[in-house]
Amino acid sequence: MICQLPLAGHDAHLCSNVVNAGRTRIGNWECAKLFRDMAKRPKTKPAAKTDADQPGYKTTGINLPADIWELLNRVAFERAKKYGGRPSVSALLVDLVQRHRKELEGELKG
Numbered sequence: 001m002i003c004q005l006p007l008a009g010h011d012a013h014l015c016s017n018v019v020n021a022g023r024t025r026i027g028n029w030e031c032a033k034l035f036r037d038m039a040k041r042p043k044t045k046p047a048a049k050t051d052a053d054q055p056g057y058k059t060t061g062i063n064l065p066a067d068i069w070e071l072l073n074r075v076a077f078e079r080a081k082k083y084g085g086r087p088s089v090s091a092l093l094v095d096l097v098q099r100h101r102k103e104l105e106g107e108l109k110g
């Protein structure tokens with residue numbers, strides 16, 4: 001069993017049961033303790049940036065009939081093939097709303 005974990009601040013040491021291979025020989029219980037201690041360390045990850053993190057964006061969920069969702073999804077994939085980038089139903093919906101924005105705003109007035 002070879003675990004290449006630093007031992008008490010000495011990065012060059014390795015725990016191993018290989019004799020005379022340039023590695024420090026320690027017992028398996030010490031190696032197991034190192035694994036346990038490594039698992040207890042808090043894992044810090046940078047927060048993933050999404051469109052929702054940008055100002056002016058909101059994340060939402062909408063209920064759509066299956067046939068409309070399939071159509072939107074297929075069009076998003078076709079646009080991705082045609083123009084490059086990732087398929088995005090959200091981008092497609094933004095584009096559709098922008099095209100028909102005046103009609104939608106007219107419904108608010110009337």
